[in-house]
Amino acid sequence: MRKHILRVLALLIVIAIAAFAWLAWPDKAREDIAAVSGARPDITQPREQVIPTVKTAKPIGWAQGQTPTAAAGLRVAAFATGLDHPRWLYRLPNGDVLVAETNSPPREGGGITGWVMRVMMGRVGAGVPSANRITLLRDSDGDGVAELKTPFMTGLNSPFGMALLDGQLYIANTDALVRVPYTAGATKITAKPELVVKLPGGGNHWARNVIPAEDGRTLYVSVGSASNIAENGLAAERNRAAILQVWPKDKTYRVFAAGLRNPNGMALVPGTNRLWTVVNERDMLGSDLVPDYLTAVELGDHFGWPWYYWGGYVDNRVEPKNPQLQQYSKRPDYALGPHVAALGLTFAADAKLGDRFARGAFIGEHGSWNRSPLSGYKVVFVPFNEAGWPVPGAKPVDVLTGFVNDDGKAHGRPVGVITDRAGGLLVADDVGNAIWRVSAGR
Template sequence: MRRHILIVFGLFVLVAIAAAVYVGWPDTARLPIGAVEGKTPTISTPRVQTIPTIDVADAVGWPAGAMPAPAPGLSIKAYATGLDHPRWLYRLPNGDVLVAETNSPPRGGGGIRNWVMKHLMGKAGAGAPSANRITLLRSTKGDGVADVKTVFMTRLNSPFGMTLFEGQLYIADTDALVLVPYTDGATAITAKPELVVKLPGGGNHWARNVIPAPDGRTLLVSVGSSTNIADDGIDAEQNRAAILQVWPKEKTFRIYAAGLRNPNGMALTKAGQLWTVVNERDMLGSDLAPDYLTQVEFGDHFGWPWYYWGGYPDARVQPDNPQLQQYSKRPDYALGPHVAALGLAFADGAKLGAAWSNGAFVGEHGSWNRKPVSGYKLVYIPFAATGFPVAGAKPVDVLTGFLNKDGKAQGRPVGVIVDKDGGLLVADDVGNVVWRVSAVK
């Protein structure tokens, strides 16, 4: 009898999860998304969920001739097509563009949690094996289109961030920071990557980014958490949910800033200040917690997993950590709940007009656990002369239309950079396109 009850209960759980995956768990947003954006977002009462709200947009790709809709005064064209899940972009000194064609590494293990994760990734267009490739794009005709597309580098493991530093090209694989020698103008690198430091691998957040640190002597590497809220214990999150500072010659690192659930895009301002965008926690309802854009300084702790938005406790995390509450840093700017902010680029060098000349561009990959969905667009955060977002300003749409009229994802924006001519390049990992945004002439 006991065995029969357990079987029935197990079937009930599977049916409930299947229902959540296909129709979305009934926790709809009770606040307009604008209320959870800006410098002072509304932080509502958490609605703790055992089964998360699931309402991911099915990935269908772009029909022939279709493309995102730009803001007034801007135009768009395809810079490069026919890519394989392009996620991240990096501009070389000569203007060539590197694009990481990449995806999550294989996920081992079974269990309901892994089954749900794999199913969601498939629906969202991220179920295919990683190409593990960096491709070089070059525009030689001055028309804003890459007429050269060539394999630049292979022998990588879910690569993401890339940066040139002291004559070497550094690549952030999912489990290691590696380097190869670089020659200006090279169209391919065949050297075997050299290990700099090993990075924590596995878990839910696989993408690692890398940029030069403000001190000009070290590198910064972002590593997301393994789980939502340290579900497997805090020991499983060692050197995760953090930005690491790496000494490349010594091949050592330390934690630069912590409590960042999934920092991804990182960028420096002209003044050398570090900023990042962060994906916050799930299963507190469709209105919590807001993803954010924030300045980061050495020694900062942003609260994860115990606190969000500068001190709001997450009662699910046990044992608690009351002494951290007073030190938990409040982020500078809320981007809205579950928008999945990944890409980040400041407007330095952009030639899109005065309205887009002092601020940050953020690629919002799009939610999987909010109803209605959020993100799925490129936005702009205007900055003031103080070096921080304008008080009272909300995100401004730059590119929309990634969702079609049926709510399916034609594309999903990720990395964003400014190209050598002042245009904006945006990686679209569902459309398999790099888009170029420019000012209307």
Template sequence: MSTKRKILIGVLLLILVLIFAAAWIVQGDEADLTVADVSGTDPTLAEPDSETIPTVRIAEPVGWASDEAPRAAEGLAVARFAEGLEHPRVLHTLPNGDVLVTLTRAPKREGDGGGFTDWIAGLLMSRAGARGESPDELVLLRDADGNGTAEQRFVLTGDLESPSGIAWADGTLYVANHDALLAFPYELGATQIVAEPRKLMDLPAGGNHWMRNIALDPEDRHVYVAVGSASNIAEKGIEAEEGRAAIWEYDLEQGRQRIYATGLRNPNGLDWNPWSGELWTTVNERDMLGSDLVPDYLTNVPIGAQYGWPWVYWKNNIDRRVEAPMPAFLIEYARRPEYALGPHVAALGLVFSEEGARMGPRFAQGAFIARHGSWNRKPPAGYDVVYVAFDDRGNPLGKPVPVLSGFLTGEGTTRGRPTWVEWAGDGALLVSDDTAGIIWRVIAPGAEPLPAIERRQGDSLPPQRELGGSTATFEDDYAREDVVR
């Protein structure tokens, strides 16, 4: 056989391999369960199906026509609060009613991005409208005439680096870049920030998950910062995950920081449960275990909590792909998430019902969550805003209820991707739609403002003052652990 013929055969074989690889990527892993099956307080967890090549089913954004809007749940109305924004993500409403929004994308990546999986993810994120130069702006939107549309727009500052989280208290505006927590002096009503910021703390930079949402505690004494992992399952080495997959706490009085909770692959939304007073978060779980695993979740975050990433998920399911040695007794002390939001839905923004909200009785006691949408599930999941009802003691109930839907076209594309949720000063729910550049306003027309929510408090357990027999001590400790869970 001639050399030329051998080369030709080799080229043909390479083409066939590429065709089969492309076909495999397009085909992917078909979900056997519905999103609802893998949602709620007792989700169905399928057997893991480890993937070398991720399932790919990305919905390309095509935007909204001028006369189009998402489909609101019965009793709700949706309209445009602001539009023409470049990739709006995190929202924060100030006490005077002004709305702040970060216009932002991921920071520029250095090096090769971490390998084949990251390369694939990068291509997909580009298709999803998530790649490109970051605007790096903090914008103020003002509805001066109170008609539900922001007619005034000001760039407070453009001296930021992939900013995300926003908070304000006592004349100070807190903003989280991808690599640092900053504090700006800012008086309400100002339309520009001219002062230089103070850097409160460094944050692990960039990584696969670069958003850094923040929340102040109710006493405005601490800032909590959500920091996602640099990888899927620590495949870049556990050393690369130092300080990541965690929620940090920064003490404003002492000027000190500490890790508050760990084992959270990619925590995002942060808010305080008004019935229990606990910090809660939304978390994006791991990929490449099939279309039915692993569900993103909503959970409380007690101090010192460990949720198992990367070694386990949903408390006691071991991920055999992880090469890093598992810490001793991890399964015994890892916490089980409180509520599953469905596999690969990309749960981001989170707000609880609060005083003044005008969403009607059906949506008066629970949490609102923006599900940004999957890139690696077949069929796609998320691309909506959902409501999770809570009971009087502050525990989630039932299945997620659609609040805003209709983002997916049914033709393999999406009109937009809901990213963040926040309360407007008039009690409407604001929803940022990053790829469409729109902030939606959702309200129940004619609804009365929600009254103040009463905090539920129970009696504390009495202290254990003496040691008993082994059985009695075990039962007492078990009861104690169950109550404070």
């Protein structure tokens, strides 16, 4: 009897180990990433995971003289180096560039998800403390290199987005939108920031972006979800996974659009002033799902998160269900591929990078942590037509690559993208601690 019990226990242990190995085994992509890109991506069957695929590019930085690789007809050089985790960029009217040197606040939360997130953050070099600083870069002689690098504002709380409106500089901290008076040409601000509105903080997605709205009176503020699929309850997602519209004079806001798991980059398309955003979609449905996307956003839109993705595909993991929402879930306009971590967004309004990059969107893809093989880790361009929409049938065009070497290690990871006053493209690299400048020429 005792031997029989031991055999049964041994068999159960083998089954448990095999089941754990099956659940934990990295899911590998079966689709070419191009097939999951564009206006009509392949949306395949989900492959649900209890433990996510964790595949990251170990950060190693750039050796002296190394740079990313620019597309044919373009060249790249360092605009500024020696920064501390630069994530986001903003160009002031006089051409000065503000850089948010920032990172996530200390992460909390237990369970498998919390553990995975902490491990992943350490592996990709994102676990360093936040500098909580905005730095000013100035290229006085126009040679494409910043001669002045000086602290502009300090003592912030994981700052990210920055925007000027009516003589005030607005900064999106992780938990609040604040503002300070701005004087043209200033190289330092010491004024105490004034609270405009509080924002929900904590959770998985900490970065808050802000841009002026097309009406010239309000601001758009993006707030990512606290979780993957609201697994901590919907109450924790109040006013999150959304773009908010803020009235700064009244210090009030409303939800402008919802169901956007992690909208980050936002921009108004030239000519129409229509709001666009890039969004990081959900994890743990396999390496082929769900594509991150670029989309136009209108008042009242709902893009389905957490219940639905890509215009109505059901995520069966989410409870409670919400069947009434399915028919109203808006389909995004353009897929960028699964897990590319699209963060940066700017339009080519004043870019001078040749006809190929004259009309469209530049997107900074921070790179995957849970896909095999890796995706993202580059800057891409989505061509637009004269009407202000992605060109039918067009796929993303590589602009800046080479952030990951042949051994799968990361020299850097691109985030924010903007144009400078001379028409070059500036790219924040938070692992390489540099700002790269892409210009026309070889």
